[in-house]
Amino acid sequence: MSARLVDLHRSFGRHLRAEGKSDRTIKIYGQSIRFFSDWLEAQGRTATLDELNRPAIREWLAELADRNEPGTVKTRYRGLFRFCGWLVDEDELDENPMKTLSPPEPKAKPVPVLSDAELAALMKACDGKEFNDRRDEAIMRLLLDCGLRVSELCSLTVPMYDDRGRIVAGIDLDDGMALIKGKGDKIRPVYFGARTARAIDRYLRARRTHRWAHLDALFLTQRGALSADGARDRVKLRGKQAGIVDLHPHRFRHTWAHDFLMSGGQERDLKRLAGWTSDVMLERYGASAADARAKAAAQRLKRGDRV
Structure with a gap:
């Protein structure tokens, strides 16, 4: 059975901690993995390494862009990209599925000011x-x-x-x-x-x-x-x-x-x-x-x- 993303998430967190990353950075990167996993399960798919592929990631990012601010989408993109890069370094993946995948560029929505x-x-x-x-x-x-x-x-x-x-x-x-x-x-x-x-x-x-x-x-x-x-x-x-x-x-x-x-x-x-x-x-x-x-x-x- 393919490795669960939640287990790899824990290992990734330990790696970041060993690199001296801040608790906030570790939390933000981890959110990308967790939110992607939650999205997979909501689609009736298993949150495993097999599902961490380019089409799934692209679809997830597109949905994020429809309901989130541009900065949020880019943060989620960076977190998952960093995770995929680590998986390649650790020989869990042969190639980064996000290697040529650019983050969506949604139009910024002006925030209403308080009256x-x-x-x-x-x-x-x-x-x-x-x-x-x-x-x-x-x-x-x-x-x-x-x-x-x-x-x-x-x-x-x-x-x-x-x-x-x-x-x-x-x-x-x-x-x-x-x-x-x-x-x-x-x-x-x-x-x-x-x-x-x-x-x-x-x-x-x-x-x-x-x-x-x-x-x-x-x-x-x-x-x-x-x-x-x-x-x-x-x-x-x-x-x-x-x-x-x-x-x-x-x-x-x-x-x-x-x-x-x-x-x-x-x-x-x-x-x-x-x-x-x-x-x-x-x-x-x-x-x-x-x-x-x-x-x-x-x-x-x-x-x-x-x-």
């Missing part, structure tokens, strides 16, 4: 004096004001200072800024307004008596530091309470980018604040509600009214 009414409902959902309410409002306002990635949000620490009293990490409420550790461990400043500062201040006061208050992590749960998955769950829950279907942190980032450009912000400044090194991301995030910005710009110009 003022939705944001008001979201803040109302966090309107309370319990620890979770204080924390969740601070989270929502930071995401909205700073356009943080969820990983950056969770990497935030309490204020940390050097021996001269200068902030070197975490939140600075007086200056309305925070030092963020972004992709590639690059540090950059982000800035927020008075209401966000007030929300964080309220949360920090509630945080003092928390059982995990000794931790450096800014945001805490009953189990310790808030994880990325935990942050996504809190955002989704508060969105549901506010009547916003399937709210996720990246929607705040798109809203923030849209608002920045609508307010006349420069693209080069947005790129710096967002921590992007490529114009591709600027174009992707700028696509959300781009027509609304174009209309507003045209109406401001009113060239015909000047002659």
Whole structure:
């Protein structure tokens, strides 16, 4: 009988761990194998090495492209491609079935930005004096004001200072800024307004008596530091309470980018604040509600009214 993909998945994970890959990388690669296996079984096929062939993989990727964002499809493609390459290296396969198979190129779908009414409902959902309410409002306002990635949000620490009293990490409420550790461990400043500062201040006061208050992590749960998955769950829950279907942190980032450009912000400044090194991301995030910005710009110009 052909080897089961689930068994080979475990061996692949051990190989990645021996190579020093991060737990996150191992998890993401593993998801591609698991999701492909689940898809095979849903088709009434066995999730074995015999079914890991070019036609099956191509069909799976095509279905993914129909219902997922382009970035998700490419992530799944890379994970399975890496797995197939390892199978060839380990003599489990004679040839990589994905060798000449390119990932689908679905058109990016602009993410809808959050309206003022939705944001008001979201803040109302966090309107309370319990620890979770204080924390969740601070989270929502930071995401909205700073356009943080969820990983950056969770990497935030309490204020940390050097021996001269200068902030070197975490939140600075007086200056309305925070030092963020972004992709590639690059540090950059982000800035927020008075209401966000007030929300964080309220949360920090509630945080003092928390059982995990000794931790450096800014945001805490009953189990310790808030994880990325935990942050996504809190955002989704508060969105549901506010009547916003399937709210996720990246929607705040798109809203923030849209608002920045609508307010006349420069693209080069947005790129710096967002921590992007490529114009591709600027174009992707700028696509959300781009027509609304174009209309507003045209109406401001009113060239015909000047002659």
